[in-house]
Amino acid sequence: MFPGEIDVQPSTYLDHLGTIFARFGAATQDSGNISYGVQTAGHRYFVKTAGDPAATAPYLDFAGRVGLLRNAALLARDVVHPTMPSLHAVIESPGGPLLVYDWRDGEHLGTNRDDPTSPHQRFRALPADEILVAFDALYDLHARLDAAGWVAGDFYDGSLLYDFANHRLTVMDLDSYHHGPYRNHMGRMFGSTRFMAPEEFALGAPIDTRTTAYVMARTALIYLTEPTEAQHAVLQEATTTRYPTYSAFHEAWQTASSTTTINRST
Template sequence: MSDLLSLTRTERSAEDVVRSAGEILARYDHLTQDSGNISWLVRTEGADLFVKTAGTQAPPPAGAAAPYLDHAGRVQLLRSAVELARSVEHPALARLRSVLEAADGPVLIYERAPGELIGVPAAQRGDPTSPYRRFAAADAELRLTVFDQLLASHVALESAGWVACDLYDGCLMVDLSTGRLTLIDLDTYRRGTSTNDMGRVFGATRFMAPEEFELGAPLDARTTVFTLGRLLRHFGTGLTEELEHFCGGAAAAEVVDRATRPARAERFGTVGELAAAWRANRRSV
């Protein structure tokens, strides 16, 4: 069995363990992300695994975008990701196989998610061959199937007390042949209602609620509702943002409109309420 799954603690670095475990299919570092994390896709004897770490304590390489957090902060978020994974079971959530404590911090070992990452760099969003564009132009029923899973998984997360933070298209792995969704990188989700202590919290501006830019504002279920609604609107309209183009029909478009209202009191109060309204109004194609 691969060391990645058999070990719980090692004095070696995460990269040493990963490289000795199998074939490195991909490495994600400062060249592909600005978080400071380092991750790998590795083929082991038993399975393909996605391995995520907080990276190193060394300063970012020259030319790299400055990470949001230092190494200690990134470690804290990875431990939160472990808590989330162990508190909620849902088929749309990436499956955490094990956690290894390495010399340079925790190593989170997930099953490889099927499909393609929908979020792409801004420069690639106009490319019709990108997963971003292909999902936005996909058959209506496939998109609605993905939306069903997105909402159902967040009902489960809400039941365990989690509030979305930094949920965007870069969290969506979608198998565009089947419509299967896997959610990844939920490290910054918060447990329970909290107060915006950053001013601008983590996230992609395209999907963030107004309170995520306001120091001292509440972050709660209505915040999650807004972001979910924005994802549905963005991709459900084929990127036009015009609700008359929404793939789920006029009644479902009204649900999305209510979810994304700037005034918090005008939105659904919980993800459960949003999901129930969605199920009642979403058309079958």
């Protein structure tokens, strides 16, 4: 259905592809990317582009945004998981690549965090069992990413959508994940301070599987308001003395959560 290349700008092509029912640009994000929700005769798609080639976002120029989109396409082709929208196509254009994903319904957990009616606060207020199901899915995704060699980067709750009606978590915008361990070349790296590991602030520090474990543990500490004693111990170890690998953290979390399930059922 999708061509490998087009000779017009992304928005022009999408106008012909179907009806654009949503647009996400400078008003909703500072990345410089422009994304669209597109309705065709039989499907809805989320299409992400590098935005205006002449525009320089606060953090990345056009070439940098194109590079991250290509990285996101590599990740989506490398790891397939129910929490991630399927990538249908990468279309080359004069305005850079268009990444065509499935559309996912859901509310953005990273907005208006202090508003008690926000998706952020409503998710935190869900029953612990429902939050744990979502985190099991998030952690399983990262187990697959970790096994494939991907290291978390610039992950925060802005990467999460939650469909409250269908109890479904969607993970998106993993453009800054890195294939393989590497060194911090920036000092203070991109990301939200509340989620970032210490090495993401230290120039030259190794960024690796331990970083992924820290970031995932921080996410649970932010959203899971009443972890069990066993779960809290796992999360604290991941963010203090540290697990040596993501898989060690994930195994410890599964053991703690399995104990929780048994206790709640007895």
